[in-house]
Amino acid sequence: MSHESTLPLRLGSVTVTVPDPAATGAFLHDGLGFHVTPRADGGLDATTGGEYAQPVPRRHLTLLPGEAARLREVTFDVPAGYAFGELERRAAAHGMTTEPVAADAGGGAGVAVTGPSGLRLVCRPPGAPVIEALPATPLRPRRLGHVNVKVPDAPATAAALTALLDLKLSEQIGEGLFFFRVGSEHHNMGVRGGSDVPDVHHLAFEVAGWDSYRMICDHLADLGYKVEYGPGRHGPGHNLFVYVRDPSSGLRLELYSDMAHIHDEASYTPPRWEMSDRGNTVNRWGPAPPESFLA
Ligand SMILES: [Fe+2]
Numbered sequence: 001m002s003h004e005s006t007l008p009l010r011l012g013s014v015t016v017t018v019p020d021p022a023a024t025g026a027f028l029h030d031g032l033g034f035h036v037t038p039r040a041d042g043g044l045d046a047t048t049g050g051e052y053a054q055p056v057p058r059r060h061l062t063l064l065p066g067e068a069a070r071l072r073e074v075t076f077d078v079p080a081g082y083a084f085g086e087l088e089r090r091a092a093a094h095g096m097t098t099e100p101v102a103a104d105a106g107g108g109a110g111v112a113v114t115g116p117s118g119l120r121l122v123c124r125p126p127g128a129p130v131i132e133a134l135p136a137t138p139l140r141p142r143r144l145g146h147v148n149v150k151v152p153d154a155p156a157t158a159a160a161l162t163a164l165l166d167l168k169l170s171e172q173i174g175e176g177l178f179f180f181r182v183g184s185e186h187h188n189m190g191v192r193g194g195s196d197v198p199d200v201h202h203l204a205f206e207v208a209g210w211d212s213y214r215m216i217c218d219h220l221a222d223l224g225y226k227v228e229y230g231p232g233r234h235g236p237g238h239n240l241f242v243y244v245r246d247p248s249s250g251l252r253l254e255l256y257s258d259m260a261h262i263h264d265e266a267s268y269t270p271p272r273w274e275m276s277d278r279g280n281t282v283n284r285w286g287p288a289p290p291e292s293f294l295a
Contacts, residue, residue: 005085006090007166012126012187013059014147014203015073015125017066021031023248024063031220031244032253033140034061045106048141048205059106060144061203069249070180071200072133073112073120074147074189076165078183080125084111086125087123090164103110115160117151119198123165138215142184143204145256147192147200154178174275178236179236184261186237202243204254213242216255220244228252228290229289233280235273243293252293265288 006185018024024042026032034046045059064072076258079294089179091098091113101124110124151157157176161167167180170187179187192201207216213231220227230242239259245252262268273281282289 004086004122005166006083006087006164008078008082008123008182008210010078011058011144011146012060012070012075012124013144014200015062015064015075016200017064017072018246018249018251019066019067019068019185020248021063021065021230023116024246024251027225027246027248028061031139031156031223031225032216032255032268033137035134035140037130038243048143050129051143056134058127058130060205062106069200069246069251071119071198072148072151072153073122075107075124077107077126078110078123082110082123084123086145087111087113087164091179094160096164096165098159106253108202113164115164117153117157117198119149119151119157121165138212139219141207141255144203145185145204145206145259146188146190146204147202148192148254150192150195150199150201152193152198154191154193154198161189161191169270171271171273173236173281176275177236177281181262184263185261186239186260202250202252202254204256206259207255207257209257210240211254212257213240218240231295232283232287235277235284236271245292262281 021044022245025036028046029036032159043064045055046061050056067112087275097114099111099112101112107127108125112122114120155175161180170181171179178191180189182188228243233240237259239256243256
């Protein structure tokens with residue numbers, strides 16, 4: 001049994017289908033300052049400013065044309081020399097299928113794994129960064145922080161993420177919602193049940209802090225876009241949140257800040273809430289989410 005690590009570097013990007021990629025791209029660009037680039041296949045790549053002192057990634061979010069807002073795949077950036085062989089061995093041992101992913105503008109050669117819930121996870125080195133300097137704007141989020149997926153069987157998918165990618169469990173709510181991290185940030189992936197097929201509940205992008213919400217929400221309001229839920233503070237992760245949805249697709253984005261970090265792994269025990277605590281976990285400040293958020 002090999003003990004090579006298959007822990008990725010970071011959550012890299014998410015690919016979703018939407019009915020009108022241009023309309024969703026306009027919402028991301030005009031409303032939130034995303035950098036949007038057309039793709040040859042009729043889709044769009046969208047990205048934010050990127051990490052401090054790091055090149056701007058070409059894509060945090062890829063939009064492909066499709067009937068509705070649906071999750072296609074979650075991509076993890078992996079380092080040079082990543083243990084793809086070990087990843088394939090583990091996938092086979094857990095009854096998951098793998099296929100090679102060829103190098104292209106979106107990233108280097110890698111491996112796609114389809115897990116027990118049908119969730120497609122891609123591990124590959126990141127693609128070439130954006131060369132041009134992005135115009136300055138206080139609206140643009142910093143980076144993709146996490147993806148919250150809906151799957152048919154949350155405990156099975158949670159077990160697979162640990163067994164396959166060495167992701168670390170940070171917190172859970174019963175057997176219904178699991179939060180995983182790659183590095184110190186509390187979560188980079190959330191897994192919840194309640195969907196017949198793998199789907200996305202929300203994509204979360206980090207903003208600079210509390211003051212960002214006034215500026216961003218005023219700007220969204222000027223364009224006629226509405227906040228779905230928030231501001232508030234989550235229990236798990238302790239982050240501030242505002243949720244907005246692209247009107248053309250319903251794709252939900254979380255603008256978050258002030259998330260907890262776990263620096264001492266040795267002393268950290270993942271808190272476990274029960275599903276009956278859901279009201280306290282979703283918003284410590286009180287106001288409950290709208291029905292649309294719970295669907
Ligand atoms: Fe979130």
